Amino acid sequence: MTAPSHRAFDTAVPLEAPEDLAGLEASPAAAAIGVRRRLPPGLILSGIFVAVLIAASIAPSVFTHFDPLVGDFSEGLKPPGWVHLFGTDRLGRDVFARTIFGTRYSLLIGFGGVAVGLGAGIVLGIIAGQRNRILDEAVSRLFDMLSSFPGVLLAMLIVTFLGQGMLNIAIAVGIAGIPKFGRVVRAQTQLIRDADYVTQAAIYGLSRWQVFIRHVLPNVLVAIPIIATVYIGSTILIVSGLSFLGLGPQPPTPEWGVMLAESRDVLRVAWWPGVFPGVAITATVIAFSVIGNHLQQRFEGRLA
Amino acid sequence: MWSRIISRLLTSLVVAWASVTATFLALHALPGRIQDILAGDVEYPGLREAIAAEWGLDKSLPMQYFEFLSRIVRGDFGTSYVLRQPVIEVVGSQLLPTIELALTAGVLAILIAGLIALLTAGRGRLSRELASFVELVFASTPVFWLGILLLMVFSFNLRWFPVSGTEGWDSLVLPAITLALPTAGLLTQVLREAMEKTLDQPFVTTVRSRGVGEFVIRWRHVLRHALLPAVTLGGWLIGGLLGGAVITEKVFGRPGLGTVTLGAVLTHDVPVVLTVVLLAAFIHVAASTLLDILYVLIDPRLRAQ
């Protein structure tokens, strides 16, 4: 299931200056603002987890000495224990090792998909956000058209044409994600285009091009890392779903979705191959979502 | 207001037309001959010629496009060479179980989301944080993993529900719950946040100053406001349910569009995949249009005088 950002960067109330906050004439709920200064523990945990994920993608052998691809048949389907933390699968491969080595696929394909979608989305979004009604209509219809295909099905169509594999599902997921990113960038561009500091910039002797380069573009781009982080989680969900269906990396690649697909055969007798890779996916998505949401809330306070 | 509705309908026609056109262009933009692409993995003598004849591949491109369009409008999606059946038959027979699943899951998700949002919006900090956390977990859980977990617990171990198939309503229970929960997770988040934002608005203070009780405030005033962003999400929701249904069917071995499409992808049965995708797109466009019109009806500020 993909998850669009429903908050979508709509305008928020500008943050009042400290002196104004001292009086509580605004919503009495504002009184509680003082408490929010510390970083929430969930955010710190998520940050640490993401750091661990990145470490696991770059140097998985640090975390485990087992080989993810080669298994000992005599050790097949051993439950979790001290030697095999997550147990072993049907072919005797250590599930923990496969989970660790699988990190890089989810992250790579996820980031890759986001990059593709973001790249095209930014360009199209900025074009649509200009004051040209025709361009805006055309690009918006393009977004509508792309988003009318459910992400999973669009990816399946692209895989039908291009074949299976990591790169292809990254492209497929990216194309399916263009409307998401494009619309947010478009909204952001329109917001900034209509902001006072842009409409009044001519007073300071700036040409339209200078205003675009110095004020519009930087403020639009500031939002990009936040958008990317918010959507990485949902992208990883689609990617693992497509891999589960067999459209992505093929066995014996230890990709989490593939691992879960394989686990279905042994579910009656062994629960662990069907649980740990799923926990990994869920935890990864949660971590990125928490970080993305936090960034988004902080950013919304700055929009004025 | 009517001009708004009419223009929205026209826009949806444009979008539907655009998806058909994009599909056509994508087909022709790919390297290789169309006959080969459409034939997929199948090979028997005379096949390529039959395809060329059926699709009029010897005619000019604009002619082909026009014929393509008119076929789609008539509901003729061609033939699946892999399964040797008209595509409409292939897809049509499997459409019902998938729609059944998507609809049930959708209704379930809306009910769950509505109930939880109503109960937890604006209440004490503990219940809000708890609900928030639970929603986050469910919205982050992959559908197929949730299905596997539910299968393990309820089918294999407790044996309450059948493992696969479409016999009777109890084969619908687990797949519907599997699909509903992640959707509900996201929907609840949206609804609850919208409700809490609304509860901070000045007009709610005015309503409270009239002595109206908290539940009535949420039901009579806040819910309608919170529905607006939820309705905006509706179109995406439908698409997500359709896509999720495809995955859920694989987990539970449930026949439906998902199985058909997956098989088609793996055998390169292009006509079937194309048809399923286009059908899903049409459903999505129709649903979004209805929801957008609903939005205009709910919010009187949009009915320009």
Added chain:
Amino acid sequence: MTGSALQKDRAAPIVEVQGLSIGFAGANGDKPIVTDFDLTIRPGECVALVGESGSGKSITARSLLNLAGEGARTAARRFVIKGRDARNFSEADWRKLRGTVTGLVMQDALVSLDPLRTIGQEVAEVISSHRILTNPGAIRDRTLETLGKVGIPNPADRALQYAHQLSGGLRQRALIASAIAADPDLIIADEPTTSLDVTVQAQVLHVLAERIREGAGLLLISHDLAVVAGIADRVIVMRDGRVVDSGPTRDVLTHPRHPYTRQLIAAIPSGQSRGSRLASARFELGAADPAAIAIVREPLPQRRAAGEVVLEVEGIAKSFVAPKAAGRAKSVVLQDISFDVRVGEVVGIVGESGSGKSTCAKIVLGLLPPDEGEVRLLGQPWSSVAEAHRRRLRRKLQYIPQDALSSFDPRYRVSDIIAENLPRSDSRIARLDRIVSLLELVGLNADHLNRLPRSLSGGQRQRVSIARALAAEPAVIVCDEPVSALDICIQAQVLDLLTELQSRLGTALLFISHDLGVIEHLCDRVLVFQNGRIVEQGDAGAVLKHPRHAYTQSLLASVPDIRRGLGTGLAAAHA
């Protein structure tokens, strides 16, 4: 409690509060936000709660309904509502009270009424909610009756409309109707007229005054002392959560005891304060007559006599065509606008919303092209040439907008904001020096260089805005309501800054405001805008003391004035 007119004898008080304190758990170091507040309101009486933002007046008023918010802790020596001890009220008791004994009217009906429900539904809610009437026909009759009471014409039609379909004055009245539908004993009005035009404000105040005459009590919260003078029997002045002054209106406003109250009154700009520093006022007791208190202010440096023309506006006209959805109606926003501005003078533009003053400002600034007519800057064509040609002249014409924060790029610090208006050719060191001297000119200093504007207060942001405008050494500055969003005391400081700089540097100002007091205090000449035309122009003192055009006269008649209010208002009737 029915709507019968009560005598002014000492009826039992509706509300009696003594020693009220309000705090929020975990905020403000666990100290209370409001302390030691006393209040008594009797039927037919109007008490005003006056203070600047942060004084605690809104929170205090809301706590009378127990609507101060989640986590609010109230304590009082005495808190009696209609004879019952409110300190022991349960939530159900409060709910029974709200709407039937008390009614709340807040600022801006557009956000204070549910935009998705009709006016009729909003007005009827309190009646059906408390089951005062249950028959739908009876409820409808009562709704229309209440709408009629507040002076809304065609109540049957209006009841089916939504808040955004009514004009500002009508919807504010609808808001009042929704608060009084159940005939509450006490009406609490929190800045009910603040966002309204002056003429509309007068009408709404009239509606409230009628309720008082019919025997309701009114707690009016306002920052505007002139409004208060015209309607309140007693005044309570609050600052930082404490009461600093209270008593009969006439006493508090003519013989203020607390220095803060004196500061507030003295900071109000008007014709009397012209040519002097608002923030420097001192109160002196007259030697001969101890009852007479005079406000003594420091004079400002003499303004230079007007010199040559810097800005010429000739025959400007502008209309907008509404988008297709709204029927492509053509609305004429400006017609036949002609005036000029000379070196060293301050020209004011005054008008209500919809008069076209903002559009005029944008055309003068070259942000909008006029449909007809021409603007000339320093003798050169301005509105008729392309942007590229007039860019060199841009430095001579600068802008101070109403909303300083939104005119700053959110990524920019104070030094970046000001530097944007300095020529790029100068060296970094030279630019930095200049920025620091500009900051000092506006009353800030080098410590503010690296601050982000959102961490500054409203007054400080406006100073940065002024510094930025001055950085270009302009001949003329267009000021569009630069002090309207500021508290009275801060407003006084910023106005003083503007006047002083203007005198010293000789910069011409085109000053747009809806506040006649500010215009009278600041401007040499004034232009009165109505519906896109200039209906009167001339020397500020002359026009505003002896207006000739009917609109100017009605405008001046509607503006609340402390002296006039004390003389003719309800306060006088009760004295």
